[in-house]
Amino acid sequence: MxxxxxxxxxxxxxxxxxxxxxxxxxxxxxxxxxxxxxxIKDCKDLFSTLSGLASFFLKSSKRTRALDIHDQKTFPIVAPTRWNYNGRLGQIVFLYRGSLIHFFQDVWDNKGTWDAETVTAAKGYLHWLKQNFDFCRDFPFH
Incomplete structure (x- = not known):
């Protein structure tokens, strides 16, 4: 507006x-x-990655359908200046981390059915979710 x-x-x-x-x-x-x-570098990295994760699904109806079938979950529409959006997005990733890891692993394991951009992004998000998720301990989502 x-x-x-x-x-x-x-x-x-x-x-x-x-x-x-x-x-x-x-x-x-x-x-x-x-x-x-x-x-704040860590905050910027976190919220950039969360926004990118939401965009990953919203940019492709195939990805959105696959996530919906896989996890029965959707991401909020990207609105990076809205803290309620960031909070909801963080909460979704926190609560469904295991399912997201499984989804991205499935994409990686079935590379032939996905485009190169999807496979590359899935590998990055899979790594991020597995390795760099220590913020969950300190982030007040629950």
Whole structure:
């Protein structure tokens, strides 16, 4: 909705040229938290990977169907400045980590039925889920 070139702000300025655009407090907080997290390498890596994981499924209907058949779970729509999105996404990955590992292992084991991009991403996410998931101990999802 925001954006000084083509969003709501621009459309309002077209009709009401003296209108002043003010972010709501919740949106401001989201922006501040998002920008602060970008300065903490581990947080930036975590949330970038989580967003990439969600995009991996949302970019392909075949992947989405396969995940739905495999785990009966979908990912929230990507909205990186929304903390409720990041929280839900983190919770899904935390709760379904084992199923996701199984899904990505299945993709890796059946490379011939998937495109190269899917296989390569699956290998990366499989490694990430198996090796770099220590944040679960400290992340308040449960």
């Amino acid at each position: 925001t954006g000084h070139l083509g969003g709501l702000q621009a459309k309002m300025k077209e009709k009401f040229n003296h209108a002043i655009f003010v972010h709501c407090r919740a949106h401001r907080l989201n922006l501040v938290l998002s920008r602060r997290m970008d300065n």
